[in-house]
Amino acid sequence: MLSSPFITRPLSVDRIMLRVLYALVPGIALYVWYFGPAILVSIALAVTAALATEALMLKLRDRPLRPFLSDYSALLTGCLIALSIPPLAPWWLPVIGSAFAIAVAKHLYGGLGSNPFNPAMIGYAVLIISFPHEMTHWLSPQGVGQSVLSLGQQLHYIFTSALPAGMQLDALTMSTPLDTLKTQLHLGMTVSDIRDLPIYGRLAGKGSEMVAAGFALGGLYLLVARIIPWQLPLAFLGTLFALSGVFNLIDPTHYAPPLFHWFSGAAMIGAFFILTDPITSPTTARGRIIFGIGAGLLTFLIRTYGGFPDGVAFATILMNMCVPLIDTWTQPRIFGKKKEDKR
């Protein structure tokens, strides 16, 4: 017999995930506009691998395929992995990343809803530690690189790792704006000198700043549609802004300004699409603020002092580890209980 309540409001997991996917569209569109369609190939590869792994794992675990394949969560994981690795990467890079993310970080823990770590970020971390070389060949925005590949040539490279005769990979790719900043600072340049380099635009990297803006736009939609809680992006971006602002005020020659931090690397996509994964983020309002602040702090530290070009992924999984504790220690007061009554 069924138990009450007998009526429900029609909103389902797949619709939530679908809206998150819609929100990625402006960012991806701008990505294609500035960097060419290679990213679409990458996304296709990652998504296919993610769905295939999901299906395989479900089969192995003797769980129904349809509801889980159609909940779009694997699709989203695939997209996020593709967006966080260089688009002109050999085909096996997104495939390995997605497969690892879905198989180990998601299904070993029991699939949707049980994973303590963000699968996409685990996939990314595994790739950057295992294949650091391949992970640094980012495409130059159109008009900045010395030569340009056609789509056919790009496809050819992705699947065979062979470039057209006479072309060098270094001529096509560059390191990310964040990475360049770090390297050049080490070489003794000042921030303002570095930002005069051709790869930089008004706020951060040329092209990539617009992609970040696209993700921010999608994120704002998610906020307005109340798909994601406001505390997480606000606390994360706020902390990043405040920290970089303070350091930039103290020593503008060695520390990049706040908006540079916001619009470079994975800050925007992280703030709105990665940190806000409900499964791996805290459930209490105060917990979310702590989580966001922690992630912002770690991102800034790793970007500024650490050995990796971007810190969002590591900050995310480091904070993921803290989620159960944050949840336990930020339980809100319940109706009819005074604060001190609580445990």
Add this chain to the structure above:
Amino acid sequence: MIRLHRFHGGIHPPTHKAESTRTPIMSAPLPAQLTIPFRQHAGEAAKPVVQVGERVLKGQLIGEPVGAISSSIHAPTSGTITAIDLQQIAHPSALPDLCATLVPDGLDEWGVRQTLSYRQLSSDELQKHLRRSGIVGLGGAVFPSDMKLRHPIVVDTLVINGAECEPYITCDDMLMRERAEAIVRGIEILRHALGTDAVLIGIEDNKPQAISAMQRAVDDSSHPFKVIAVPTVYPGGSAKHLIKVLTGVEVPSGKLPTDVGVQCYNVATAYAVHRAVEHGETLVSRVVTVTGNVEQPRNYEALIGTPFSDLVALSIPKADTNRYIMGGPMMGVELPAVNVPLVKASNCVIAASDALFPPPPAAMPCIRCTRCAQVCPVELQPQDLYWFAQSHNFGKAQEYDLFDCIECGACAYVCPSSIPLVQYYRYAKSEIRARDHEKRAADLARERHEFRQFRIEREKQEKAERLAQKERAAAAAKAAAEAAAAIPTPLEPNADAEDTQQMRIDAALARAKEQAATAHPRNTEALTPEQRAEIEAIEVRRAHIHSLAADAGADDEPPKNSQGN
């Protein structure tokens, strides 16, 4: 104007109240047979006080309260009790309970109706009268109303609950529209009994007609009651939440409203109090909404014990109706069968079809989106409670305040994964209760076992003492017997004089000893040395056994042994 307060969360499901408020309350015809359960209230079930075959009058007591928290059950109409046995009732378990079956004689003849003048009544007398009249909270919790007047309580605000927040249900709405004056009189009786001045009548603002009817009745009565429109939000009709909205006071977790000086009654209860005090009518009928998938949704005033099938038939269910829900769609229970009887808690019955209430899709895993936490009126973390309940981690669930959950269903209503959250909480709660019960039973058993062992030990000691006494007495008797060896009439007169069992036993023992003493030499005459040696060996063994037995708190009496061989 009074300042209203807010509580966290809540939802706004479609109300569907208009359907059943188009026509006035209709009196349901007398059914062919009534089934009256003896458990219609919170607390102990009532005890039957009528015999099978007995003729009863309307309003006559047929079940009397047992224990402190209990209430009375009355015959809803005049007729004959044809059975007192287990019958199916409206309960999610579909298990039967003790019910009286009453076949009406059609006269609907009232028994003695004791009317009272409440102004001369002390709170105590009123309390007794309500208990006799079987008045319980008609909002759904069916808590005996007399308990709410019990001393020592200090109440400064009386809250009257006319919120009726659940969708579909309109019985309180219609009652307020049509019988506002009687409700106000009932409120005045309760106010008088509680000795308070402030009375706040909270009605959700989606019932403008009820609000104006009640306002008019209050104005006419010239009592200083305040009728207050509260915002429509589910579950705004939960007593604790209505109190919060009206007074801003939160009833502490695990406490009663009276602990913060507030008492809360439902409007239908106030109406029942008025009928009981000023008309002497015990609680034998109530207003119930019949709605949902029926042609003519409306409210009926029906006798307790009326089969739901009769009521539903009056409203003509549509063809695709396949199940019935008692109560609202948020907290009601699915009826195990449509012919189960109406009880005091039944405020509504909804005919349901798969089109009206589509069966929920298969549950997906929880994605911790916290939409449930956003709507929880108790500010719990339903996603955590679910996580613990589904993994049978009851200790943790309790730590996360599972028992503060009011099972309102708001969490399950918004859950994008369609998880039957409330059922998980009910499961966890009943498991925890069962465990507590087992724990208490185990503690009781331990206590009783320890007491028993203590008792056995004590008895053993006492026995040993008695034995020692006996031996002393026997020795004395033997000495006396030896002294009076010539005269073979030893202890009889003494025994008669004393007339105690103890002395007789002592005498018997003494006799036995004497016999043993005389018999002993005869046996040991003319024995071979081998036999003597054997007997000695046996004696040694026996002595050893004796000492062991003595150590173990020898139960056997030594004289018997000495008779041996």
Add this chain to the structure above:
Amino acid sequence: MITALWIMVALAALLGMILGYASIRFRVEGNPLAEKIDAVLPQTQCGQCGYPGCKPYADAIAKGEADINLCPPGGEEGIHKLAELLGVEFKPFGENAQPKPKAVAFIDEQTCIGCTLCIQACPVDAIAGAAKQMHTIIASECTGCELCVPPCPVDCISMLPIEEQLTNWKWRYPVYALRQTS
């Protein structure tokens, strides 16, 4: 080499002194473990474990003389609790010690001859009656240990399983639709 030896000896002596002092200063008496184990046991006092009651069994477990899977009335859950308390692995019941459904004893009052043997056998004094008078089980206090059954000379005691009623009915675990493969 000699220095090294001396150093080690000196070190050992010094630390030994500190530890010796500590062992006197922080001495602990009593074993609170048996009591904790006893609290977990169901207190049926049935003796199915081979010990004359729950407390002796608890003492035996605490001393490490008895296994944790000897208490059928406690059920698998009882073993889990003991395993958790003692930090050992769960151990299933043996062949001849399977838990039975909960039951209470019932005396057939027609047959009872009033011999009081069952009263003496009951570990929790849950049988009321006197010599030559009919005996009755106080159901609410009966632990279902079955110890009263064998002594009865007329076999008038039977064990009735506790049936589900409104008062002890429990909500079921929701059926999780996704567990079955579609």
Add this chain to the structure above:
Amino acid sequence: MTDYLLILIGTVFVNNIVMVKILGLCPFMGVSKKLETSLSMGAATTFVLTIASGSSYLVNHYLLGPDLAYLTTLSFIVVIAATVQFTEMVVKKTSPVLYQVLGIYLPLITTNCAVLGIPLLNVQAKHNFIESLLFGFGGAVGFTLVMVLFAGMRERLEGADVPVIFRGTAIAMVTAGLMSLAFMGFSGLVK
């Protein structure tokens, strides 16, 4: 001052003894089923490690010196064993429940390789007394930190629908591996 701070941050995060140096895995896996237990275990280890690194410095510096360096390991073991014994007695007296809960893992702090490892690393790195203490304390705090985080995750995982063959230690090992992966993010932060 900054040096000391860097030692502390370095040992807690960057060179975490469990996640990066992969020391002390036995209690890390064994006592991390419950949050409270892991906290207490962390506290006990912190106490032992701090005392042990301090006293082993003293033993090494004043008793052994460079001539008797071959006695380092031996004497450290003796010092650690004594400290653990002492801690055990104190815990048994002050908190019988904790004593019960920590069970075998309390005396096993003796064989926690992190506890021997840190004094030896101290000798290797030629830390002075304060640095040794800080290094020991920081290492222990790092140990406690990851223990507590790990225990929190394991408590939550208890309710998860983990595939049967991965239940228990297997999924705990996977989690520990992924945590270690996350800690690689700190690499390069402090030398």
